[in-house]
Amino acid sequence: MGGMRIALKAVSGPLKDKVFPLKEGLTIGRQGAGIALDDAKISSIHARIVKTGEDWFVTDNNSKNGIRVNGEKVDSVELKVGNSFWAGDTHFLVVGVAHKEKPKPTKKQRYWHSVLVEFIEEHAAAFKDRVRPVSPLEPALVLEFVRGTKSIRNRILGFGPRKVGSASVDLPIWEPGAPATCFEVLPTPEGLLFKTAHKHIVTLNGEAIDSQVLRMGDTIRILDTLIEVDFAE
Known part of the structure; x- marks a missing residue:
């Protein structure tokens, strides 16, 4: 409600x-x-x-x-x-x-699934030696970079799992002292799961947490970088 x-x-x-x-x-x-x-x-x-x-x-x-x-x-x-x-x-x-309600899946969000299927079929040869199951993130996850060294303010993630950190090609974090993989976002039946192996550097809502289902308004802090969680409508 x-x-x-x-x-x-x-x-x-x-x-x-x-x-x-x-x-x-x-x-x-x-x-x-x-x-x-x-x-x-x-x-x-x-x-x-x-x-x-x-x-x-x-x-x-x-x-x-x-x-x-x-x-x-x-x-x-x-x-x-x-x-x-x-x-x-x-x-x-x-x-x-x-109070913002968690958006319900819409046709626009199902569009991510179609894009993902087409991408996998088109690039199947490139993945033949690496089994990496991917799934649409429903609803799509929005990461708003409120503070830090990331030049792009918002990123919308439509499929996963996804990794965030300097080792990521599309979601790099250039924060001095930050881990190569700061955290991952994994699709689960309960929702989109935040997971980190560096809970004392990467905190969720100011707390050292290994993993937790993300909710609208959550904040992820990586040293001086601050990210706010939202969902695409």
């Missing part, structure tokens, strides 16, 4: 006007956190977003400067629309945003 989704909006600080939909396990902190703030007052993992029943909270993670409401340090703040708190120099306001 559609509807409203609760999110944090930065109304001041280094990420001013950025909006972050709430999700279990989201962290606020320095480099590597789900909400990464370039702020000396912020600890490595400063605070965490947690859900208790149907209610959302931001809780301090024993940080040096804590989270503040009206100038007072607090351990936790309930995240209801209209509430606000400070983390370092960033003032966060709780807002409601439109």
